[in-house]
Amino acid sequence: MRQRVCSKVGCAREAVSTLTYDYADQMAAVGPLGAAGDPHAHDLCAQHTERLSVPRGWVVVRHETLRT
Template sequence: MQARLCSKIACAREAVATLTYDYGDQMAAVGPLGAAGDPHAHDLCAIHTERLSVPKGWLVVRHETLRT
């Protein structure tokens, strides 16, 4: 299986999370890397996941995986 890369321009790091937007609710959701590439989602590396910013008034929901 080939690793997916970060969607940010000029970033060649491996993606670790998937970002989706809900424009109607002004919300961005970040979660574990999706099982398959989705044309409506953006894969992000760890650095870009941490640096994520959204427009003023938007909500960011971060779905974390359970670690044992």
């Protein structure tokens, strides 16, 4: 299986999360790496996941993986 890399230009680190946008609701959702590459989603490395910023007025929803 091929490793997925961060979607940010110039970044070659391994992706650990997936980012999607809902423009109508001015919301960005970040969660665990999606099962398959989605052309409407952006895979991010740990560094870019932590540094994520959105336009003023937008909400960021972070979905965490449950640990048992």
